[in-house]
Amino acid sequence: MANLKPLWRYGFIAALMACASALTAAAEPKPDIWDKVRTSLFAGRPISEQADAVIELDAPVRAEDAATVPIAIHTKLPQSKDAYVKKVYLVIDHNPSPLGAVFTFAPDSGRADLETRVRIEEYTHVRAIAELSDGKLYMASRYVKASGGCSAPAGKDQAAALARLGKMKIRLDSAVALNQPNQAQLMISHPNNSGLAMDQLTRLYVPAHFVRRIDVSYAGKPILTAEVDFTISENPNFRFYFVPRTEGELKAEVVDSNDLKFESSIAVRQGAGS
């Protein structure tokens, strides 16, 4: 199982315990999972919740589809070489795997903003914690009403999803301008199975199979690294920023939990969109 938990290197081991409780139907009072996650990730470091000047988190109050909940992380600091948002941790307290994603940014990200879609298993706090290059921590959080997203069906059309596994698209949202942040969208066709749906006949769990790491680079320099798991919805989708200094290649490399590797790239030219 260990190789299926890409986020373990952050020292977080409560995931499987939480997994069992998340699958019980009864709404029992939960231990304060956030306290455990916080200790495990940040030990005693202070986290400022007066974070409006640094990070904001957008998420719907009530999710329409618990398996596809759009979230947006907005940061307020320009990424400069001297001071920038280094990492953003995404924590969903009551999910089977509370630490759902760790995003690593670089000065060339331009903005440490990120939009994606997540699965939510139960009514829960969703937290985005920014770690700045000077080590300071800031947290924005939202409470989201949603349930069943993780153990929910993988896919509305399972045959079509498998046929498309590993297909990727990179899109630029508008005409490219050099030396400033440009938004890009990365789409990965992948079932991102949680491993939490049980086969009723065999009583075995459908094996987990999900994207665990994404490295985005521009002209050979790192832009964004995402260490993720099945918290991210089927067909993982990310919008992020990058600063092109020259024309070059925007490239995404993806590794999944079965060690399958996929990659895709596009040539970026000034003034061109896609």
Add this chain to the structure above:
Amino acid sequence: MRELAPGLFVHSGVQEESSPRNLGDIANIGFIVGGKCVAVIDTGGSIVVGNRLREAVKAATKLPICYVVNTHIHPDHIFGNAAFKSDNPVYVGHARLAAAMAARGRNYRNALLRDVGEAVAASEIIPPTLEVKDTLDLDLGGRTLRLTAWPTAHTDNDLTVFDTRSETLWLADLLFVEHMPVVDGSLKGWLSVVAEIAALQPQRVVAGHGEAADWRRALSDQERYLRILLDETRAAIKAKRTMQQAVDSVGLGEKDKWLLSEGFHRRNVTAAYAELEWED
């Protein structure tokens, strides 16, 4: 329970979401009586609803129940299956139904216990013992039911039942009447299946939710909604709007035309967006 045509009985569920009050009795379910046995078409959203349906069969005929047909995976159509276990019927479903039950069964049961309650705890997921890949005829004794497995539309395992004697086409959730249609398969697929269905010209139709007295009109209302969902979501994606922005803006003119749109419309836009963003 109404006898819509001789030997063809339909019970109309309420137009609500499943709750402790309605016990999951929210879908249209029923049965068809042949010369030697009975086919049950969908079993309702809980064991309680299934038991009531079985009693209705016993009140209508002494003939045994030989088939229990599930038109698709959704809990309001399958959670009464266990009520018929003692009849030893052949459980019939789309060739992809068992896979969908495996993927969703546990989650559906948790949701059932949460939303309807412990009173229906005896509800079970029972997979098909007879699978339909394209078409299959069931002989009830002088009365043939023609089953058709459709490509992905409302779900990826939609099955319709055509009663050749009364020329009734049991569409189940391929047709929603008044109740907002729910996209859980493929929006584009559903639109193309709807076009095929309209060409079949049956005498009458049984919808999955609501009464299809004028089925042509009902089908065209549904098509209008699905078409608007398709066109507006596609336009939102083309304009590079995000999923959340699409959810907040698509199909607002349709919301007041349907029951239960609060519960389903925004989810439909989410599903449409996730499907259509992979186009081109």
